[in-house]
Amino acid sequence: xxxxxxxxxxxxxxxxxxxxxxxxxxxxxxxxxxxxxxxxxxxxxxxxxxxxxxxxxxxxxxxxxxxxxxxxxxxxxxxxxxxxxxxxxxxxxxxxxxxxxxxxxxxxxxxxxxxxxxxxxxxxxxxxxxxxxxxxxxxxxxxxxxxxxxxxxxx
Amino acid sequence: xxxxxxxxxxxxxxxxxxxxxxxxxxxxxxxxxxxxxxxxxxxxxxxxxxxxxxxxxxxxxxxxxxxxxxxxxxxxxxxxxxxxxxxxxxxxxxxxxxxxxxxxxxxxxxxxxxxxxxxxxxxxxxxxxxxxxxxxxxxxxxxxxxxxxxxxxxx
Numbered sequence: 198x199x200x201x202x203x204x205x206x207x208x209x210x211x212x213x214x215x216x217x218x219x220x221x222x223x224x225x226x227x228x229x230x231x232x233x234x235x236x237x238x239x240x241x242x243x244x245x246x247x248x249x250x251x252x253x254x255x256x257x258x259x260x261x262x263x264x265x266x267x268x269x270x271x272x273x274x275x276x277x278x279x280x281x282x283x284x285x286x287x288x289x290x291x292x293x294x295x296x297x298x299x300x301x302x303x304x305x306x307x308x309x310x311x312x313x314x315x316x317x318x319x320x321x322x323x324x325x326x327x328x329x330x331x332x333x334x335x336x337x338x339x340x341x342x343x344x345x346x347x348x349x350x351x352x
Numbered sequence: 353x354x355x356x357x358x359x360x361x362x363x364x365x366x367x368x369x370x371x372x373x374x375x376x377x378x379x380x381x382x383x384x385x386x387x388x389x390x391x392x393x394x395x396x397x398x399x400x401x402x403x404x405x406x407x408x409x410x411x412x413x414x415x416x417x418x419x420x421x422x423x424x425x426x427x428x429x430x431x432x433x434x435x436x437x438x439x440x441x442x443x444x445x446x447x448x449x450x451x452x453x454x455x456x457x458x459x460x461x462x463x464x465x466x467x468x469x470x471x472x473x474x475x476x477x478x479x480x481x482x483x484x485x486x487x488x489x490x491x492x493x494x495x496x497x498x499x500x501x502x503x504x505x506x507x
Contacts, residue, residue, distance in 0.1 A: 344499070
């Protein structure tokens with residue numbers, strides 16, 4: 198799996214496509230229709246310097262919290278596609294940008310991640326974003342395989 | 353297991369004791385020291401009429417969100433005592449009082465509960481509060497027993 202983007206039309210593939218789909222799915226009023234996938238994903242990329250300039254002394258912005266949620270929901274959606282089990286994403290983030298995210302299927306936790314300084318949530322490049330998302334999906338699919346019964350327990 | 357309270361000194365037992373301990377553990381400045389366990393638990397009890405009078409059109413209050421969190425953290429603590437596995441509580445509650453709470457041990461979800469109108473979070477009586485908490489703990493312990501390997505997987 199590679200994070201290829203086609204410069205010609207701003208379309209993306211793989212995990213980036215899943216994330217773009219996730220953003221469009223939450224776009225009730227079609228405000229994002231005029232943007233290419235690549236343009237829509239631009240806010241997910243922050244240089245080290247940009248990250249450093251974001252204060253973590255401030256409460257986390259609702260827009261950034263939504264961005265964090267979209268990322269993990271895209272992972273959850275990709276896990277569903279890869280494993281055919283239903284997933285749920287739970288994000289517990291306090292106003293200081295600290296918290297935890299869990300994705301589970303049935304009774305199985307397929308991803309658990311601690312978040313710190315979520316105000317600075319971002320990736321060095323689209324390639325890094327894709328690689329991180331795909332690594333999460335691969336690890337989650339492995340757990341679904343390892344704990345088949347728990348992942349399919351809907352009790 | 354019964355939810356007995358001793359009227360003489362306001363002390364409580366069983367799950368109510370776990371919940372009281374949870375509240376005192378979060379009381380950094382000892383503001384609750386002067387209250388008996390029973391007095392501290394009083395805000396968890398709401399009559400049907402009291403619940404009806406609480407508007408769910410308003411954003412959920414931080415105090416009520418903390419109360420909801422305490423309840424599930426007390427369940428998590430009681431599960432730890434009963435099963436000797438470590439647990440984590442994740443509460444994803446939006447400002448409209450809708451959300452989900454998950455308690456997990458290792459890779460196992462031992463409790464998953466949907467929250468609606470959390471502004472009205474409360475129980476008919478201390479007995480009901482204790483019964484609900486204890487039912488959650490019993491169910492969770494059963495899952496830890498059923499999925500021993502997943503519950504102890506710290507990967």
